[in-house]
Amino acid sequence: MKTSIQWRLGLILLSVVVALALFLPSTPAGDRLPEWWKGNVSKIALGLDLRGGSHLVMQVETDKAVEASLDNIAADLQTTAASQKLEGVTFARSGQTIVAKFPEAMEDQVADFVKKTYAVLEYKSRAKGEMTYAPKAQWANGIKEDSVRQAKERTERRINKFGVAEPNVYKQGVDQLVIQLPGIKNPQEAISFIKTAGRLEFKLVDTESDLGKALAGKVPEGREILYGEGVGESGKINRQPYLLYSQTLLTGDRLKEAKVGIDEYGKPSVSITFDADGAKIFERITGENVGRQLAIVLDGVVHSAPRIKDRISGGSAQITGNFTHDEAARLAIVLRESLPAPMKIVQNVTIGPSLGQDSINKGVHAALVGGLVVVVFMVVYYGLSGLIADYAIVLNLVLLLGAMAVLNATLTLPGIAGIILTIGMGVDSNVLMFERIREEIRAGKPPRPAVDSGYDKAFLTILDSHVTTLITAAMLFMFGTGPIKGFAVSLSLGIIINLYSALVGTKVIFDIINTKWKLEKLSI
Amino acid sequence: MLQILHKTNIDFMGWKNVSFAVSAVMIALGLFALVQVGRGKANLGIDFVGGTTVQLSFKDRLPIDEARAVLDKAGFQGSTLQEFTEGNKILIRLREHEGVADKVVALFRQAFPGRPFEVDSTTEIGPTIGSDLQWDALRAIIFSIIAIIIYIAFRFEFKFGVAAAVATVHDVCAVLAVFYLMNKEINLLIVTALLTLAGYSLTDTVVVFDRIRENLKRAKREPLPQLVNASINEVLSRTIITSLTVVLVLVPLVMFGGEVLHDFSLALLFGVIVGTYSSIFVASPLLVAWHVRTGGQLIRKK
Numbered sequence: 001m002k003t004s005i006q007w008r009l010g011l012i013l014l015s016v017v018v019a020l021a022l023f024l025p026s027t028p029a030g031d032r033l034p035e036w037w038k039g040n041v042s043k044i045a046l047g048l049d050l051r052g053g054s055h056l057v058m059q060v061e062t063d064k065a066v067e068a069s070l071d072n073i074a075a076d077l078q079t080t081a082a083s084q085k086l087e088g089v090t091f092a093r094s095g096q097t098i099v100a101k102f103p104e105a106m107e108d109q110v111a112d113f114v115k116k117t118y119a120v121l122e123y124k125s126r127a128k129g130e131m132t133y134a135p136k137a138q139w140a141n142g143i144k145e146d147s148v149r150q151a152k153e154r155t156e157r158r159i160n161k162f163g164v165a166e167p168n169v170y171k172q173g174v175d176q177l178v179i180q181l182p183g184i185k186n187p188q189e190a191i192s193f194i195k196t197a198g199r200l201e202f203k204l205v206d207t208e209s210d211l212g213k214a215l216a217g218k219v220p221e222g223r224e225i226l227y228g229e230g231v232g233e234s235g236k237i238n239r240q241p242y243l244l245y246s247q248t249l250l251t252g253d254r255l256k257e258a259k260v261g262i263d264e265y266g267k268p269s270v271s272i273t274f275d276a277d278g279a280k281i282f283e284r285i286t287g288e289n290v291g292r293q294l295a296i297v298l299d300g301v302v303h304s305a306p307r308i309k310d311r312i313s314g315g316s317a318q319i320t321g322n323f324t325h326d327e328a329a330r331l332a333i334v335l336r337e338s339l340p341a342p343m344k345i346v347q348n349v350t351i352g353p354s355l356g357q358d359s360i361n362k363g364v365h366a367a368l369v370g371g372l373v374v375v376v377f378m379v380v381y382y383g384l385s386g387l388i389a390d391y392a393i394v395l396n397l398v399l400l401l402g403a404m405a406v407l408n409a410t411l412t413l414p415g416i417a418g419i420i421l422t423i424g425m426g427v428d429s430n431v432l433m434f435e436r437i438r439e440e441i442r443a444g445k446p447p448r449p450a451v452d453s454g455y456d457k458a459f460l461t462i463l464d465s466h467v468t469t470l471i472t473a474a475m476l477f478m479f480g481t482g483p484i485k486g487f488a489v490s491l492s493l494g495i496i497i498n499l500y501s502a503l504v505g506t507k508v509i510f511d512i513i514n515t516k517w518k519l520e521k522l523s524i
Numbered sequence: 525m526l527q528i529l530h531k532t533n534i535d536f537m538g539w540k541n542v543s544f545a546v547s548a549v550m551i552a553l554g555l556f557a558l559v560q561v562g563r564g565k566a567n568l569g570i571d572f573v574g575g576t577t578v579q580l581s582f583k584d585r586l587p588i589d590e591a592r593a594v595l596d597k598a599g600f601q602g603s604t605l606q607e608f609t610e611g612n613k614i615l616i617r618l619r620e621h622e623g624v625a626d627k628v629v630a631l632f633r634q635a636f637p638g639r640p641f642e643v644d645s646t647t648e649i650g651p652t653i654g655s656d657l658q659w660d661a662l663r664a665i666i667f668s669i670i671a672i673i674i675y676i677a678f679r680f681e682f683k684f685g686v687a688a689a690v691a692t693v694h695d696v697c698a699v700l701a702v703f704y705l706m707n708k709e710i711n712l713l714i715v716t717a718l719l720t721l722a723g724y725s726l727t728d729t730v731v732v733f734d735r736i737r738e739n740l741k742r743a744k745r746e747p748l749p750q751l752v753n754a755s756i757n758e759v760l761s762r763t764i765i766t767s768l769t770v771v772l773v774l775v776p777l778v779m780f781g782g783e784v785l786h787d788f789s790l791a792l793l794f795g796v797i798v799g800t801y802s803s804i805f806v807a808s809p810l811l812v813a814w815h816v817r818t819g820g821q822l823i824r825k826k
Contacts, residue, residue: 045675049784056654173656188626298665346650348625354581358611369780370773377772381765414713417785420777421720424770428727431769435713435762461734464679465727471675472668472723476716479664481657484716491720 005515007509013188018396019402023085026405044405046182047412049478049483050360052353058155058343060175065147066096066140066200068251072281073118074098075249079284080117086110096140097124097131101223106133144175150253151343151435152177157193163194165212172481200335202285203244205293205305211243226295228302242302249285252298254278258335260328261318268328269320272335279315287311294359298334337482363416371423378427382434383523388506389430392449395501396426396494403493412486422494428465429502435457449521455507462502470495532757535581536804537749537812543805544813545692550798553592554697557704566704569711572658574651575617576624579644580632582612586639591616593634600628608783613644614784621648636727661715668722669693676726680733683814688729691799691807695725698798708787717791725799729807735759736811739753749812756804767800 024030025038048055070093077091077098089102089110098121100216102110107126114121114133115272121133152169155177159167181190209220219225228240256273263269274282285294286308295305296319306319319331375393378386400419404411437454470492477488559787569617570577588607591614595603606615618624625646632641669689677685696718703710735755743751774796777789 059652061652197752345622345648347653348646350625350643350647351645352581352643354642355579359782359784362780363785366777366780366785367773369776373772373776374769377769389674414716414788417777417781417788420773421770424773425724425727427769428766431762431765432731435759435765439758459647461731464676464734465730467675468672468726468730469720469723471671472719475668475671476719477666480716484712487720506746 005508005511008504009512010239012047012114012395012505012508013403016398017399019405021402022405023398023401026401042405042408044401045408045410046360046414047410047483047486048180048182048349048356049351049413050411051106051183052351052355053184054187054190054351055181055347055349056179056181056194056345057172057347058179058194059346060148060151060177060343062147062175063096063143065253065294066135066143067093068248068253069143070096070098070135071248072254073121074249076245076284077114077117077287078282081113084113086113094132096134099221100131100133102129102131104129147253148175148177155179155343158194159190162190164190176346183353185353187348191345191348200255201248201297202250203248203295203297204285204289205295206243206245207293209243211241214243215241219243226297226300226302227379228305240302242295242305244297244302249294250274250278250281253333254281256315258332260325260332263318263320267320268323268325269318270323270328270332270335271316271318273317274315276315279313281313283311283313285402286317296335298330303334304331325447327400359413360416363413363420367416367420367423370420374427375421378430385434385437385522385524388509389427389434391509392424392430392501392506393423393504396422396497399501400433400490400494403497404490407489407493409489411490411492412483414483414487415490418487418490418494421491422498425469426494426498426501429458429462429498430506432462432465433502433506437522437524441524450457450522451514452508455503457512459503462499466495527723527761532760534757535718535753536756537753539805540809540813542564543809547802547806550698550701553701554694554699554706555563557700558697560704561700561710567709569714570621570647570649570654571615571712572654572661572710574649574654575619576621576628576649577618577645577647578616578625579646580614580616580629580641581644581764582614582639582641584639585609585612586614586636586641588614590636591632591636594631595628598631600624611781613783621650623745648726648820655713657731661712661798664719665696665715665722669718672722672726674729680737683811684733684737685799687807687810687814688726690810691729691802692722692726694806695795695799695801696722698802699794702794703787703791708790710748713784713788714791717788717795721792721795721799725795727766728800728803731763731766732803732808733761736808748815752808752812756808760804763800767796770796 021037022041023044025033025041026044030038030043074091074093077100081089081091086102086106089100089106091100100110100114109132111123120136120139122136124132124134126132142453148171152171156167156169159169159179159181164184165183166182168178170178172178179194181187184190191289206220206223208439209223214220214223214225222245224241224246226244228242252273254277256275256278258270258272261269261271287307290310291308293305293307295302297303304321306321323331368421371393375390378389380386382389397419400422421474433454434457437450440454441447441448471487473492473495477485477492480488557566561568564573588605592603592605595605595616600618602619604617606617607613608615616628617726618628625648629646669692672687673685673691675685676688699718699721700710703714708714732755735758736752739746739751739755769795774789774793777785778793781789
């Protein structure tokens with residue numbers, strides 16, 4: 001045997017062994033393999049459409065995060081203005097802007113004050129006794145990015161807490177999060193668990209106004225009624241109304257840590273820590289409102305309304321009360337896992353586990369039938385050479401599965417279709433070569449030169465036809481999502497491997513046959 | 525040696541006027557379907573327009589009229605139902621998209637306590653996602669066609685590239701037209717099939733073009749229509765067999781692949797057949813027609 005044949009044969013054998021080693025652990029037989037083998041090989045992951053589960057796309061409402069930050073700024077401007085003796089000036093947020101109202105003569109003074117206090121605010125427009133400021137776009141974008149990042153981190157934490165195996169959370173576009181929960185049996189529970197994590201706000205309780213009157217419909221201006229929900233001893237849900245000042249004093253995005261601790265009397269408590277800005281704001285709030293109640297509001301529900309005992313500086317506080325340890329732990333979770341920006345579900349695809357298994361079975365069934373028909377057809381039409389094409393089909397499949405395993409690719413239902421399609425397309429290269437070889441034989445060439453020139457002449461045609469298919473597969477990969485991407489992956493890999501097995505894999509068999517036996521006639 | 529076709533000498537160019545007329549109608553229908561898709565008048569999947577689908581798999585068959593009556597009574601407007609007899613499945617489509625799936629499932633559990641079912645899948649898609657996906661799909665198709673023209677023009681010549689692209693657009697249009705006329709749902713998976721066949725239908729075109737190029741180099745004197753015709757005849761059997769092997773795997777996929785892959789593989793199946801037709805009756809005659817009309821040199825390269 002010539003060395004070039006030995007080299008190519010070795011290369012093919014090596015690639016087959018590597019491919020088998022890579023994908024066998026992913027097959028049903030994989031469980032029986034020794035640990036050193038299956039433990040060191042990454043598996044072909046099944047897509048959600050095959051193993052069942054939920055694919056969620058959440059839109060992070062980043063505008064609300066900006067609004068909450070503007071609330072904080074407006075509040076701070078208000079108090080700082082008071083401390084600098086700017087009488088009669090008010091600051092309030094309106095949409096995505098802050099509006100300052102003042103006695104007309106103070107315009108220059110106010111403009112100067114805002115400029116010095118908050119550099120992120122830009123003057124936008126003015127009217128009589130009124131100036132409107134908008135935040136700089138860069139700052140607003142920063143807040144938005146932060147809110148998406150925080151939403152992602154907290155969603156991850158929350159999903160982990162819920163106990164989903166192999167969840168996947170990633171950012172898509174500017175303000176969307178994709179959440180994949182494979183194999184989940186109770187998607188609705190999971191979704192509501194993720195959803196309830198929401199906006200944490202601190203608001204003052206108004207104990208001076210009459211709660212009864214407010215409940216009757218006469219809510220004083222600048223106040224709102226929110227309810228606290230708790231489960232009473234009898235198991236009945238208690239809804240307790242609170243009359244709160246509407247203004248958000250502080251939001252959850254300033255929170256750094258919240259955990260269960262023990263207070264000085266040995267009772268369970270929740271200790272919270274704010275970041276540097278949050279600590280300053282918290283110190284100011286507590287300093288100004290000693291003796292009043294500060295409500296902790298998550299997604300519009302009051303979870304606790306502890307009384308402010310003293311001015312709290314340094315950014316660490318303790319919430320004490322008549323907690324059981326469980327209640328304290330729950331409050332800590334609420335605080336810790338609050339999301340700074342609310343999200344809404346814009347896409348929710350949930351596949352039941354039985355449908356996934358059903359799809360796999362049907363896909364495998366169709367693949368077996370299709371594959372068998374092609375295998376038989378090739379032998380009937382091309383004789384013994386057809387067997388070489390059939391060997392190429394098997395080589396294609398083994399290498400394709402091996403490549404998918406090493407790339408950690410996800411197999412989806414359209415991906416199965418892609419694999420089946422490459423069985424049909426894979427023999428194309430062989431058909432093109434065989435037809436060319438037939439042509440050469442008809443022209444009177446003996447088998448060996450006929451095979452060689454057939455391969456040579458068909459090469460460019462095969463390359464061109466593969467590249468055009470590869471172009472569209474690449475576009476599908478770039479623009480597709482989820483299952484479509486899975487299809488693009490298996491199709492592109494299939495095309496590349498087809499080229500390899502046609503040009504290297506089958507040629508070497510012809511060469512071996514031609515050197516071992518001096519063929520008079522080729523069965524093609 | 526088994527052969528489907530022995531040496532043929534069919535006058536494909538003689539059919540040029542007929543085939544151009546047929547193809548023009550196909551392209552026109554396809555473009556009309558595309559406009560209807562753009563206007564939202566076609567049967568668009570919820571992944572493009574937003575909405576909800578719920579697929580339920582009943583233990584025993586539930587008459588679809590009963591299911592419809594329950595939905596109507598509960599006030600779900602504009603719901604469409606589809607029945608898959610295999611596995612007693614019912615697919616419900618609704619326009620609303622927030623939290624509706626749960627309500628539908630609960631409604632069926634309540635309305636048919638004696639008929640146990642499993643929830644195969646639920647899908648809720650907001651309208652913004654839908655328009656994003658529509659835009660992505662359109663871009664993928666446009667970029668693919670541009671990339672194909674560039675590649676073929678680079679490997680052959682510019683006119684070949686344009687002729688191949690016209691044939692590709694023709695194939696995509698024809699399948700889209702058929703799906704539109706059959707009132708099949710056009711969703712992301714169908715667009716994927718359209719893109720795949722855009723790439724694959726070129727295989728046959730490339731095979732024919734390759735032979736035309738080869739013959740152009742060899743026989744410089746032969747009149748172009750005869751040369752193109754001879755080239756098509758020479759490669760006719762492989763054009764047909766390469767498509768046939770793909771058809772052989774697609775037919776089982778249409779038959780046994782399950783409801784998700786059925787329309788997808790059907791689109792591919794149509795596409796492969798139309799693609800074979802177009803490489804013979806659209807792409808190659810275009811080369812002849814263009815050359816004759818402009819009187820230019822078809823191949824400059826040696």
